[in-house]
Amino acid sequence: MKTRYIIGILLILTTSCSDFLKESSQDLAYVRSYVDLDETLLGDGYMNVASAASLGSDNYSEFYYPYIHFMADETQENVGTGRSTVLSSRDAIFGYYTWQRRVGINVEGTFRASENADWDKIYKHINIANMVINTIDNQTAKTSFDRNEIQRIKGEAYFLRAAYYFTLVNLYGKPYSLKTSSTDPGVPLKLTDYVEDLKFSRNTVAEVYEQVVKDLKNAEICLENIPLKSVYRAGIVATYLLQSRVYLYMQNYTLAKECAQKVLDRKDGLIDLNSFDNMEHSFLSSKSEETIFSMGTSITQQTVNGLMEDFGISDDLYAQYRPYLGNEDLRRSYFMEDYLGYQRYTKVKPGRTGRIDVSDNFLFRTAEAYLNLAEAAACSGDESTARTALNALRLKRMAHIGYISVELSGSELVTFIRDERRRELCLEGHRWFDLRRYMVNEKYPFVKTIRNSYTIFQDDDWGDKEPVETRVFELKENDDAYTLPIPIEVLNFNDGMKDNERAERPVINVITY
Template sequence: MKKYIFLYLLVWLTTSCSDFLEEYSNDLAKVESYSDLDELLIGDGYWYPSTAYTSSSMLRIDGDTYLMPLHLMSDETEIYRKYENDKLRIQDNFFGWITWQRQVGSSYKTGQIGSEDKDWNELYKRINIVNQIIGEIDKQSASNRQDELEKVRIKGESAFLRAIYYFTLANMYAQPYSPNTAQNTAGIPVKRTQQIEDKEYTSAPLSEVYNIILEDLETARTCLQQTSVKNHPYRADIVAAHLLSSRVYLYMQDWQNAYNHADSVLRRKEQLTDLNSREGDDSNILNRSSVETIFSMGGHLLSSALYGTNGTSWGTLYNTPTYIIPDNLVELYGPTDNDNDLRRGIYIKQIEPEFGYGKASPVWVFAKVNGPQQYTNGRTACDVGDVFLMRTAEAYLNGAEAAAQLGNEGEAVRLLRLLRSHRVKNENATYDNGGELIRFIREERERELCLEGHRWFDLRRYMVDTRYPFTKRITHYYTDFKPNGSFSYQQQTMRYVLEENDPAYTLALPIEVTNFQNTLPSVKRPDRPGSIYDEYADLASIGEADGKKTGLEVGLEDMEAGNKYNDTRNNNNYYRYYKADYSQQNAYRNAYQQAFKEAYAQAYSVVKSAAYLKGEEDAQKAIDYEDESGSWDGYDKFFNDNQFETEQEKNDYLKGFEDVYYGY
C-alpha cells in the first residue's frame, strides 16, 4: 500500500484562520483502493490521541485545549485554592474558560488574549477529512461482497464522525436547540462537499445544522447495520450510531425518537457494571474492556489536568489536585456518612492533599480513571476518551428522560431502577411524577455521567426545555498568588458568577475566526471582571445549625483561648485548642478550620515564606522520626536554622518548625 499518498491527499495549513473549511487536495488520483481511504479514516478521521497526549502540550500550555474546558466551565469542578506556590498550578491556561470571559483566550496574568481556535480547527480539520473520504469511497472498486461491505462500513463510520463533530461544534458555538426558535437561530458554518470553494462562509440556521446531523446519522445507521459489531470500542458501529442518534434527538426534544434509539441500543447491548460486586480499590472504572463501553476516541487528558500540574508528576508525587469536586456534586450522592450510593468512593473519592510538608484538609477528587501511565505510579492507565465516550448507562438515562417527558413514567422508573440497582446497595428510591421525576432523572444523569463531557451541554439544553425549563447560577473562584517579597506569595481569590440564562452558556466564535471574517454571527458574551472574594466574611454568614455557633465563631473563640494558653505557659502550643474534627457538616468544619487558621495568621503575622515552609517540612521529618524510633530527640536532630543567613529567614524557619512540631 502506498502510504505516502496521504501526504498529498490532505495538507492542513494552520497558518491561516481561513482554513477551517478549506481542503487542499491536488492528488486524489493517488487513492488506489478503499483501503487507502480506510487508512486515512483511521489515522486522521478519528480523534485518536497523539503520542504526546500525556505531555504538557496537551494541557494548553501553548493554547491547545482538546475539548477539556468543557469539563471546567460547568459545576462539576472547582479550582483547588490551597496551593501556595504559583508554579504548582496550570489554571491560568484555562482562566478565560473557567471564568466565562468574553474571549476565552484571555490570560489573568498578562491580560493578553491567546489562541482560541485549536478545538475549532481540530474539529473542522476532521470534518474536511471525512468529507474527502465520503466523496471518494463510492468511486472505489470492489471485487467481491466483502470488499463492498468494507466500503459501506467506511462510509458509515465517516458519516458518524461528521455527525458527532458537527454536533460538538453546534453545542459549543451555537445557542442551545429549541424547537420553537431553531429555525431562526444562527448555527455554525457547514460544508459537506470535498470541492475547494473560494468564498466567505455563512452560519447555517441551527435547525439546518441539526437536520444535516440527522441525515448523516441515518446514513451511518443504514451502512453500519450491514456490518458486524467491532470487538473494540475505537471504531463506530451500529450501537454507537443509535446512541448518538438518541442523544441528538434528546437535545432536540424529540422524545419519541430519543426513546426509540435508546431502546435500540439496549436491545443490542444492555450490560452494566455492578458496583455491588466490585472488589478492591481499582478506580479505573472507565476503560475499553468495560461491559458498558460502546465507543470511545481521543485521549483522557482530564485525569492529568485535574490531578497533575502541567503534565508533570507533582500531582501524584504530593497527592495534590489542581481541580476538585465541589460540594454540590458530592452531596448529590447523599449524606457523606451514608455509603449506600457506591459511586461516591468509586467515581469520586476523598483524599488528604500533601504539599511535601504535611497534609491539608480532605477534599473530593475525580476517581473514574487513573490517568496516563507515566504519571500513575504504577496504576493502570486510562484507555478511553474524556469527551468522546459512549456507555450503555447513557442509553438508560436517555430512555428514562424521554419516557418521562412522554408521560410514560412507569417505563422511566423501570429504566432508572435497572441502572441504580447496579450503583447503590439498596435501590429503594421513591419516584415522584411530572417535574419531580424529571428533576430526579437530571440529578441521576449528573451522578452517573459526571466528568464524561455531558454536564455543560446538559445545562444548556435544560434552559430551553419547553415543559420543564431549568437554569443554574454557577460560581467559580480563581486564586492567584502574587509575589510578596523574597520567596513568599500573597493569595488573592476572585469570584466569577455565571448567571441563570447567561449568554456565556455559549462560546463566542474564536477570535482568529472573527478577525478573518467578521460577518459570521457570534454570541455577545458580557464582560466579567470578577470581584475580590472574602472567604471568611462569607463563612461568617453561614448561620447557626443544631443549636451550635457557626464554625467561624467557634474557631475564633478557640484561637483566642489558644493565645491565652500560650501567654500563660510561655510556649508555642498554638493548636492546643484546635478541634480538627469540629462538626460532621462540611460547611461548618471548613468554616471552623479556615477561621482558626486565619486568626492564627493574623495574630502571629505568619508569612509562609520558603524558610517557613522548610521549617514545616523539617518538623514533619522530626515527628515521623520520633514515631518510628520511639525517641523524643527529633527536634534536636532535625531543627537546623543554620541553613539560612538572614535573621528574618531564621525566625520564619523557627515558626514553621514549631507550628508543626508542637501542633501535633
C-alpha cells in the same frame, strides 16, 4: 475550482490556511482503493490521541475542548493548604473557566492566546469525513467482503461528521430551541471535499441539527449489519446512542426513547459497584462491559487532581451523592476520593504507561442509554418505562442491602433523572451541554447561576504557596456566555460573520487572606 481527492480544509480555520491545505494535499492527493480511505479515516478522521509528551505537561493543544469540564458546576479550584500543583490548568483555561468575553484572555488581561484550536481540528476531521463520503462509492468492490468494508467505512464517516457538527453547534451555537432554532445562528456547514475560494457564513442551529440527523440516518443504514471492529471505531450501537442524544436535545422524546431502547436491545451491560474491584480496573475503561465507543484522550486525571492551585470535585457535585431513602450511593467512593483535603477524580486511572485508554469527553457507554431512555420516557408521560430504566441503573450503583426503588412522578421524576445523569456521567463532557439544553426545555425548564473563582497565590517564607486573593466570577441564569464566542481568528478572516455576543465578565467579589 474543484480538486477531487484533495482535502479542502475550511478556509475559515486560520489565516495560515494554505499550510493546512498543502500538508493534506501531499498525503491525500491520490486514493487507490477503499483501504486508503479506511486508513485516512482512522488516522485523520477520528479524534487524535494526545502524545506522551503532552500528558503531564501544560500543552493542551492536542486535547479536545478540555475546558468543557470546568465551565459548569462539576469542579472548583483548590484553595488553602496542601501540596501545590506543578502545572496550573486554571491559567491555560482562565477565559473559558470564568466565561470571559474573549476566551483566550489571560488572568492579567495582558495576553490573548489563540481561540481556534478546537474549531480548526474539528473542521479538519469533518473535511476528512467529507472526502471519504464523496469518494467511497467510486471504489471497486469485487467481493462481499469488499462491499461490507465500503459500507462500514462510509457509515463511520457519516457518524463522525454528525458527531463533529453536533459538538460544534453545542459549543458555538445556541442550544436547540423549538421556538428559535430556525433563526438562531449555529456553525458553518461544509459538506464538499474540495477547496472553495469563498468566505463562509453560519447556518442556523436547525439546519445543523437537520444535517446531523440526516448523517446519522445514513450511518445507521450503512452500519446496521456490519460487525464492530473495536470500541475505537464507530458502529451501529454508537450510532443509535448518538441518535438518542441528538433527539433528546431536540425534545423529540419519541425518537429519543426509541433509539435508546435500540442501544439496550443490543448492549445493556452495567458494572455492578457492589462487586467491582477498582484496585484491578479503572471504572472507565476500553475493556468495560459498558463501553460502546471512545475517541480522543483523557485529561481529567491531571487537572481534577486535588492539588492546590488546580481543580477538585465541586462541593455541589459531591453533595449529590448523599443517600436517598437510605440507599448508599457507591459512586461517591469509586468516582472520587479525598486527597490532601480536596476531592480528586478517580473514575479513570492511568495504566502502566500513564495513559488512560478512553476519552473523558467522547466516551459512549450503556449508562447513558438508560438515562436517555428514562428522561425521554418521563418527558413524554411514559413514567413506568422511565422508572424501570432509572432503577435498573441505580441498582448497579447503590448498595444492594436495603435498596429502595425510586417511585417519583411528574416534575420530581424528571428532576431526579437529571440529577442522576449528573451523578453518573460526571466529568465525561455532558454537564455543560445538559445545562444549556435544560434552559430551553419546553416542558421542564431549568436554569442555574454558577460561580467560579480564581485565586492568586504567592510563596511564603518557607517556599510553600499560600493564597493571597480570590476573585469570584458569576454566570447568571440564561446568560449569553452559555455559548462560546466564535474564535477571533475566524472572525478576522470572515468579515461580516456574526459573533456570539458576550458581555464583559467582571469580578463580583474579592476575598482576601
